[in-house]
Amino acid sequence: xxxxxxxxxxxxxxxxxxxxxxxxxxxxxxxxxxxxxxxxxxxxxxxxxxxxxxxxxxxxxxxxxxxxxxxxxxxxxxxxxxxxxxxxxxxxxxxxxxxxxxxxxxxxxxxxxxxxxxxxxxxxxxxxxxxxxxxxxxxxxxxxxxxxxxxxxxxxxxxxxxxxxxxxxxxxxxxxxxxxxxxxxxxxxxxxxxxxxxxxxxxxx
Amino acid sequence: xxxxxxxxxxxxxxxxxxxxxxxxxxxxxxxxxxxxxxxxxxxxxxxxxxxxxxxxxxxxxxxxxxxxxxxxxxxxxxxxxxxxxxxxxxxxxxxxxxxxxxxxxxxxxxxxxxxxxxxxxxxxxxxxxxxxxxxxxxxxxxxxxxxxxxxxxxxxxxxxxxxxxxxxxxxxxxxxxxxxxxxxxxxxxxxxxxxxxxxxxxxxx
Numbered sequence: 574x575x576x577x578x579x580x581x582x583x584x585x586x587x588x589x590x591x592x593x594x595x596x597x598x599x600x601x602x603x604x605x606x607x608x609x610x611x612x613x614x615x616x617x618x619x620x621x622x623x624x625x626x627x628x629x630x631x632x633x634x635x636x637x638x639x640x641x642x643x644x645x646x647x648x649x650x651x652x653x654x655x656x657x658x659x660x661x662x663x664x665x666x667x668x669x670x671x672x673x674x675x676x677x678x679x680x681x682x683x684x685x686x687x688x689x690x691x692x693x694x695x696x697x698x699x700x701x702x703x704x705x706x707x708x709x710x711x712x713x714x715x716x717x718x719x720x721x722x723x724x725x726x727x728x729x730x731x732x733x734x735x736x737x738x739x740x741x742x743x744x745x746x747x748x749x750x751x752x753x754x755x756x757x758x759x760x761x762x763x764x765x766x767x768x769x770x771x772x773x774x775x776x777x778x
Numbered sequence: 779x780x781x782x783x784x785x786x787x788x789x790x791x792x793x794x795x796x797x798x799x800x801x802x803x804x805x806x807x808x809x810x811x812x813x814x815x816x817x818x819x820x821x822x823x824x825x826x827x828x829x830x831x832x833x834x835x836x837x838x839x840x841x842x843x844x845x846x847x848x849x850x851x852x853x854x855x856x857x858x859x860x861x862x863x864x865x866x867x868x869x870x871x872x873x874x875x876x877x878x879x880x881x882x883x884x885x886x887x888x889x890x891x892x893x894x895x896x897x898x899x900x901x902x903x904x905x906x907x908x909x910x911x912x913x914x915x916x917x918x919x920x921x922x923x924x925x926x927x928x929x930x931x932x933x934x935x936x937x938x939x940x941x942x943x944x945x946x947x948x949x950x951x952x953x954x955x956x957x958x959x960x961x962x963x964x965x966x967x968x969x970x971x972x973x974x975x976x977x978x979x980x981x982x983x
Contacts, residue, residue, distance in 0.1 A: 620829035627828030634857030652839030
């Protein structure tokens with residue numbers, strides 16, 4: 574590139590970045606409400622639960638108390654559980670499923686377990702000491718009808734005003750999405766599993 | 779529901795779960811390769827970086843060493859950084875940008891910084907002691923051409939065989955997606971910011 578071309582490129586860069594900055598600054602100026610946010614991470618791709626666990630780390634960095642209720646996962650040897658259990662003063666971690674649901678094949682048992690897990694979650698959702706409540710893979714009991722949605726929406730709406738909630742899992746019900754503030758749909762473009770790679774410790778569990 | 783209807787529903791549930799279990803079991807049996815996985819979290823939605831930070835917690839739970847290089851974010855008061863810096867034996871955390879790029883408006887400076895950050899990343903990508911390397915918001919220097927992609931793909935391909943890498947950011951280049959093992963596209967369905975809610979500590983930073 575000639576010096577003139579470089580100069581023109583730099584001017585284009587500067588103009589583009591100034592426009593971006595103006596847009597971002599305006600959004601920041603407008604967004605001034607402070608309240609708890611209801612987040613839903615749904616879709617078929619990887620990262621719904623790990624995104625919630627990243628926010629757990631973020632909240633702990635601010636000294637906040639966190640509750641995690643895992644509705645489905647049965648294994649108790651995950652890296653995230655082992656790690657976050659090291660902070661018992663700040664983290665309450667509950668694994669409520671005792672296996673992937675398609676391992677039990679007993680609907681009444683699945684339903685009873687899901688409702689027990691929800692009753693526990695509802696206690697945290699009434700406790701303002703908890704700044705963040707993660708309901709991991711909660712969409713499955715909702716989807717299969719083991720836990721009705723209406724009382725869930727009531728409890729979420731009545732929770733402490735500054736409490737954040739993250740709900741993860743595929744196929745989030747439309748009424749839950751309507752009630753949420755932030756919804757990400759995580760789509761799978763590729764998965765190493767399909768190429769024959771095992772679920773690797775430290776990455777997948 | 780009558781008892782007969784309940785019985786039928788339970789049989790349908792059991793049959794469905796048995797089919798799911800068969801599919802999952804077959805995939806697990808087939809996926810036996812053990813190697814480092816290259817993950818790309820892209821798209822315009824929330825959760826690309828926090829998903830990577832969740833995997834950092836997961837890796838720490840297995841006692842693995844982790845390096846995080848943040849290519850863009852300038853603020854040094856994020857919850858995740860404060861939290862993970864408490865584990866200096868296992869976590870190397872580098873914030874290489876000194877502000878959102880559209881705050882600097884100086885292309886040569888942005889380019890020099892991006893290349894400095896990449897040189898640092900390349901050192902971790904040659905070190906088998908690190909089980910996980912996170913290149914946070916690395917797609918932006920690639921997208922803006924501050925860092926050419928070809929040498930990046932070479933270094934990624936030549937990295938230690940069991941090392942996992944997670945690259946985050948919008949608009950991942952197609953050649954990077956082609957080289958990756960697992961790619962999630964995170965789409966924004968809703969964002970609390972649009973409804974006027976501030977970026978909340980413990981949730982957004």
